[in-house]
Amino acid sequence: MTRSFFGTDGIRGRANGTITPELALRVGQAAGLVFHRGDYRHRVVIGKDTRLSGYMIESALQAGFTSVGMDVLLLGPVPTPAVAMLTRSMRCDLGVMISASHNPYEDNGIKLFGPDGYKLSDEVEREIEALMTSDLTSRLAPPAGLGRAKRIESVHARYIEFAKRTLPRQLDLEGLRIVVDCANGAAYKVAPEALWELGAEVITIGDEPDGFNINHEVGSTAPEALVRKVRETRADIGIALDGDADRVLIVDEKGHLVDGDQLMAVIASSWQADGRLSKPGIVATIMSNLGLERYLAGRGLELARTAVGDRYVLEHMRAHGYNLGGEQSGHIILSDHTTTGDGLIAALQLLAVLKAQDRPVSEVCHCFEPLPQVLKNVRYRDGQPLKNDSVANAVDAARERLGSNGRLVIRPSGTEPVIRVMAEGDDRDLVEQVVGEVCDALTRAAA
Known part of the structure; x- marks a missing residue:
């Protein structure tokens, strides 16, 4: 149906x-x-x-x-x-x-x-x-x-206390200067309050919602304002939430972005060291960087991949007993604590690692060097270009050229007539070439 x-x-x-x-x-x-x-x-x-x-x-x-x-x-x-x-x-x-x-x-x-x-x-x-x-x-x-x-x-107080209890009772955030970008969204009160109650010096942006400015030039999908504020205030870390606060991105003390893949790597390593991973691995989508997969493999951990969407990540986690998963976009699911992505709680887990290691974010959150990744979209009017023989041949040839040192992911959008072509590998020139060849084949088939 x-x-x-x-x-x-x-x-x-x-x-x-x-x-x-x-x-x-x-x-x-x-x-x-x-x-x-x-x-x-x-x-x-x-x-x-x-x-x-x-x-x-x-x-x-x-x-x-x-x-x-x-x-x-x-x-x-x-x-x-x-x-x-x-x-x-x-x-x-x-x-x-x-x-x-x-x-x-x-x-x-x-x-x-x-x-x-x-x-x-x-x-x-x-x-x-x-x-x-x-x-x-x-x-x-x-x-x-x-x-x-x-x-x-009493909703805000209940949630703040819930979030704080995901950390060890003795842990505080004293000495950390944190800029938090609430995207003029749902967490504009609770996120700054929770961080302040834990002892951090909190600088807040995106905390003045007016009904129209949610996600407008702020938040995890527009982190430029957070980058500027972190540099301006010489903060230790920047935390960017989205409109409903179920995803998070980080900005390090140098103003560089840290995506969900790096966050999952940090949390996975920390939980592995503490014996908190329910299985030796995590769950992510087909869009997570191959660098994450290699990093985890080097630590004896598996990366189980799913279709794009935090819903599919969670389904796989529940079906196979994982307690950590997420997306490159910043949906991080910590099933010991939550039943869905939680940007604030994911950020708190990272802050706990920072306090324990007493190192800057730029060091803690640079677990691996991401492989060159190229994503292009091909729009079509009607039909099924992916079933065209020339497209199938181009895809097979691209995968053969990438071999075991790269990945090719092709997926139709679920909301518009667009086919997304993503490839990654050690050789950026090769990655760009194979994406271009597949997109050319799709464009000709869709003409």
Whole structure:
């Protein structure tokens, strides 16, 4: 069954385009009915980031859930991982995060979490979709069975304490000057407060949301402002979150970016030394650099690869018993602590290593030299260019030329008519050549 609403990370689109009050109402009703099992008061928590459209969507979801008899606990602006945590902590049947993550303010989205704090399975999402397109009139709650709504005031303190408890009790961040970029998003209060409570000197940017400026020239997808601030203030480290704070990138004391691959390498090495890895390896996507794979292999650790998307990383982690995984983009999943990516908690794990080793970020976070990596996109109008014989021949030839010293990854975009061609290897000139040849073949096939 083809899914009409849900993508790889919930429902996402333009506010009052794809994401309308009517859609949010139907999501609330359908999801509420799916999770309305048993004879007790059912509850759902709803969090959001700082987009203007969050008010509209929150109200519509609240109406949908209460109309089918679910009580609603409103959290206000909080990180996505806080919603996952509070869904479990508050014994709720369902958690909802209203966010389009790193997208601009015009977009928004709806992410759903089950009572265990994990994102819903494809099967459950299909069940919700089926209900969304059906007539629910006869399944609405009677007047006496309607749900209530309540705003929860202690959310920030709960999440901050949860994040701090992922560190050893005796550890503090005294002596560290930290610049944190909150992307004018969901973590604009909790991230600076948590770092300050741990003893750091905190300098904050991207902490003045106005409904329109989320991710605008700030955050993990636009780290230039953080780089400038780290250099200007001579900070020890810069931490960049995205709009819903489920991903993180780091800037070292010299103003150089540190991506998710290097962060995973640091945490994996630290956890291996402490005996904390549940398996001798980690999980990452096909986009993680080959340099990470070689670094881990040198330490006797495996790199298990999945399709692109933190959802697939987490599925593999749960199925095979890994407790560390993530993406090059900064989604880091630490399943001993969280059920989804958590930018703040990943940053805290790095800070713990910095304190233990008493070395600068530029040294701690340069675990390996990334291999040259080239990514190009080929747009097409229709058809299936990847099934063209000339394209298949070009791909085979490219893989043969790269041999065991490189990788070629070709994947269609899930949201637009684009095919992404990525290659990496020891020889940059060769990498650029094979990517160019495959892209040329795709362009001719798509003409």
